[in-house]
Amino acid sequence: MSRLARLINVPALRAAFTAILSIGCIRVNFQRATPSVEQGQDPPGLQAVLARVHWVLVSPSHPGNVGATARALKVTGFHQLWQVDSNHALAAQRLLDPQAIAMASGADDLLQKAHHAQSLDQALQPCLLSLAFTARPREFEPPRRSLQQGLKEALDLLHLYPEAPVAMVFGAERAGLTNDELMSCSRVCGLAVNPGFGSLNLSQAVQVVAYFLRHLVMQEGHEGQ
Numbered sequence: 001m002s003r004l005a006r007l008i009n010v011p012a013l014r015a016a017f018t019a020i021l022s023i024g025c026i027r028v029n030f031q032r033a034t035p036s037v038e039q040g041q042d043p044p045g046l047q048a049v050l051a052r053v054h055w056v057l058v059s060p061s062h063p064g065n066v067g068a069t070a071r072a073l074k075v076t077g078f079h080q081l082w083q084v085d086s087n088h089a090l091a092a093q094r095l096l097d098p099q100a101i102a103m104a105s106g107a108d109d110l111l112q113k114a115h116h117a118q119s120l121d122q123a124l125q126p127c128l129l130s131l132a133f134t135a136r137p138r139e140f141e142p143p144r145r146s147l148q149q150g151l152k153e154a155l156d157l158l159h160l161y162p163e164a165p166v167a168m169v170f171g172a173e174r175a176g177l178t179n180d181e182l183m184s185c186s187r188v189c190g191l192a193v194n195p196g197f198g199s200l201n202l203s204q205a206v207q208v209v210a211y212f213l214r215h216l217v218m219q220e221g222h223e224g225q
Helices: 003-007 010-025 044-050 063-075 088-096 098-104 108-112 120-124 147-160 179-183 202-220
Strands: 053-058 080-084 115-117 130-133 166-170 187-189
Touching: 044 202, 053 063, 053 120, 053 202, 063 080, 063 088, 063 098, 063 108, 063 202, 080 088, 080 120, 088 098, 088 108, 088 115, 098 108, 115 120, 120 166, 130 147, 147 166, 147 187, 147 202, 166 202
Parallel strands: 053 080, 053 166, 080 115, 130 166, 130 187
Antiparallel strands: none
């Protein structure tokens, strides 16, 4: 290495470069601009809308599905997870189960903050609208809507009443929602799946609905209000 190279160190080079750029009163600011929205977060307006959607699981049987549901919600920006179970201890145990934590895959905070209700009526009491998701048509049921229609109605209410929540309701893995549970809801929705094989895992169904609702919120621009 030459003597000149040894004398010129990195700080000296930086000072020289700054001096060159300062000639003629030209100054260059190398400070990184602060973004208006913190990196890695949704805009505040979008967060406010998504926070008023309650995701209600009625008597889920598998802790892993609860954890996977938490992950599905967090990746789409939702965080209001509810469990309906008359057995409070059992509901709490599901959230602490190693399978739930493993399937949450980083969404443990949603499990820790999950809400509990003794009955579906209790969970839905504060909600303007509740959409029940089921693949089975019933003889007596609330008005049936397509997924797009149901989510649009829910979003319109969120926009009109900026303080009240809406609910997305999903039944137990094996049997789904009972007739009584279905009748507690405002509307019934189904997913456009293969009629010959229409069985979705609980967390998969939640993921589909959560994605479409998030997309609708962003498409209509409510996140900026």
